[in-house]
Amino acid sequence: MSMNKSDSDHLLVATGISKSFGRVEALAPLNMTISQGERVALAGPSGSGKTTLLYLLAGIIQPDAGELLLAGQNLARQRPGKEKAGLVGLIHQQYDLVPHLPVLHNVLAGRLGQWSLFRSMISLVWPQDRQVAEEALAQMGIADKIHERTSHLSGGEQQRVAIARLMVQGSRVILADEPVSSLDPVRADDMLEILTALAGGSGRALVASIHSPRLMRKHFTRVIGLREGHLEFDIPAAEVTDRVFERLYDLDQSEAAVWGGGN
């Protein structure tokens, strides 16, 4: 592949990364390259390895084999902290906010990698970088919730808080695990526009797991299809026809594969 092309173009290069949990192979060795400006949709039925791939890209779990370069740096060798937080940020399906804290502190948690320990401590009493949090929340349309206890917010509002936290974190690669799974079609479009804006601009990219071909064609540039941990296809979003999509999610085929694999 074009590994010798300028590194700045390739934001993310995975070479043969794989992951097993016990005897279950969650992800077979996978090669992929994501360049800046790309918006990549991950498709595939439940258990196909989408979340595993996102966690690997986020550095939350380490690959059993292979190498993962982010902006030319090996993620596995990087200790969690400022640099890693500036490279990748993940929105989890459950948003993963601290329910007992006010919204403000959950948003400012995106700064914990940049702040000194002392600043992190006094921020709980005198919020630091308050303006950054206010702007992010205003962009999310929930500026009025800034002092509310996070657990009192609706699911949709909590998702916006999680995105505001990611905004404040300022990561270059935004990873989103099923960001529209609990939203109606209009709000799903809304949410993907927000994520597109967040991952827009130079040197950035978006990777999200999505189940709707309509949303893929509308909001993404490229679609990666996974099935039982294997790469099925990696095509431009415009080429995702309903037939390609149905074949990926076809239940009969997956059952046949399971029985076939058992022999």
Add this chain to the structure above:
Amino acid sequence: MGGRELKLLESRRLLTLLLAGVFLWSLSTVDWRGPIIHTGGLAAFLDFLASLFPPELSPGFLGLALSASWQTLAYAVAGITLAVLIGFPLGVIASGSVSGSIRTGLGLAVAVRLILAAMRSIHELVWAVLFVAAFGLSSLTVILALALPYSGILGRIYGELFNQVPEGPLRALRASGASPFRVLLYGRLPMALPDMLGYTFYRLECAIRSAAIMSFVGIRGLGYEIQLSLHDLLFDQVWTLLLFMVGMVVLVDMWSSRVRRSLVS
């Protein structure tokens, strides 16, 4: 399946037989020549119950009961406060969640857990006996005697609560670049705080009881007055003092639920 149940039933019957046998054997150690129950006891007990109506309510005695309660409460609050100050950092280390290196963190955690266990395995009265020898009958004696075992208890519980919070938010904080200590500050602590507060208040109730029985080593307070009145067989006074004791625990309970409610809303 049926065979296993039958076996269980058999062993249960065997156990019943064994226990019955032990009981019969124990009867042989009873001295049957005298009366088994102390015959004067019932009268004394009724006498004691009757003094509840009414308890001693003279203004002078109520004043004495109030100041004794105040003293006991002060000991308990001071002891628990010190226990929180000692138990909190020890609990953080015992949870093993703040060290950058896993191995040193685990080693430290095991060492601190041993220290906590040693502190709470010695009863507050035993600590009190030791401290009376060192400091005499001073407030310092009571407060230290309460603080040491209670730090051991609180430190252990705090450590467990820090480790029982949901993992998802912690993972998200780590992904934002937060160090283990920052994860404690922004994740573990706020999520564990309601339970920590509730448990600390419950321990304050226990500390009131413990402070009262410090009279056994000669410390003044509610327990001391109960002891004096009992010696003089003034049961109506004993009742008054016991009611003050119950009143204090009820007050702490009400305070606790108020604080927890305000934390949740």
